[in-house]
Amino acid sequence: MTYTDDYGLTLSTDSDEAASAYRDGVRLMLSAWQGASERLEAAIEADPEFALAHAARARLLAISAQPSAATQAIERARALVAVRGTERELSHVDVLAHAVTGLSKEALARALDHLDRWARDTLILSLPLGAFGLYAFSGMAKHNQARVDLVERHAGQFDADDWWFLTYHGWALAENGEVARGRTMLERAVERRRENANGAHALSHAMYEGGAGDDAEAFIAGWLPEYDRSGILHGHIAWHSALVALERGDVEAALQTYDAHVQPSVSQGMPINVVSDAASLLWRIGLYGHPVPAGAWDTISRYAGEKFPKAGHAFVDTHMMMVEAMAGDPSGLHARIAAVDKLVADGSLGAGLVVPTVGRALSAFAEADYVRAIALLEPVAPEVVRIGGSGAQREVIEDTLLLAYMRVGDTAKARALLDRRLHRRPSPRDASWREGLAA
Structure with a gap:
């Protein structure tokens, strides 16, 4: 009997139980829902030689920031698919192997080629x-x-x-x-x-x-x-609610959400989300003129330093620089900026100079040197998109530039930036600031 996935693509397994568990596991992974790991492990238990189950498990382990286990799982998938796998499955495992082991540029190129032949391969299309x-x-x-x-x-x-x-x-x-x-x-x-x-x-x-x-x-x-709180996006979706509360000036509600769902001690999300959510929310709170709770920066600093001790990821490094600037770690901040400079120089950081430049601007802003922050941020503002993430996440950099304009009294530039933002997205906070500048 031939088994297929949810999109009609052949699965090389002789086990009905393995095929069913694999379909469940991939479905749960693609919806970021809890239970994916258990279903993929059930697929492997039912058919230990089912290569795609091992490959999907490797992808899930990579998402969960378990690189060593992910590498072991994908190597097992590679060995198995070479013995029992269709042409599509061989390509599928190859793409995932490059993604899981951090060869992102090659993974993207191979994924796009794969999708030209098997567009309904959703695990690859998701990458x-x-x-x-x-x-x-x-x-x-x-x-x-x-x-x-x-x-x-x-x-x-x-x-x-x-x-x-x-x-x-x-x-x-x-x-x-x-x-x-x-x-x-x-x-x-x-x-x-x-x-x-x-x-x-x-x-x-x-x-x-x-x-x-x-x-x-x-x-x-x-x-x-x-x-469930074990869902990897639970804390991040709550972060969106906190962001809305800040927009309307309700810092108390934002901090309640932070304490209950976002901070490292309660969030079970991916480390990249935990660090970026905590750092950007605390930075915004301070940026908008509200007191940040005592010890909050130290808490995220300890967590972030353990999870991301080395530079090398544009989005992560941008948020790590916020943490280091605000947690009183100038040596850590300068070391990270220097490391990012080196990565830019050797061409291994795709986002380029925008990352260390933003880092220096964040450092200047934290030191209340708003003139320098503006001088650094203005030229790279159109390039901030290159760090990745979403528009809502990157907006914190534009917020920093806007507040720097306001703090040096450059009302013309502040008004112009607010006009562009309000045209793009209505915001009660921006509308209030714009009204204040017009008075």
């Missing part, structure tokens, strides 16, 4: 997409458009109501400025599959980017209790 996907972390300035181009090139391969494709099509559109169209797709995606944390996350983004903060907060309040 370039999302805020932390291969496109976002490629260093490309136009990665938002690249995601849209990719999903629209392959849209004809998927049913109009496919929950997974709606999630990533809608996300790509919303991040690229087509917010209303993207939100419609994302609402449909969550309607089609409620147990879809990636969909709920993307919908929260679309609402935020459309200026519908109240909608985002209400949606998260109604949906998040259904999502």
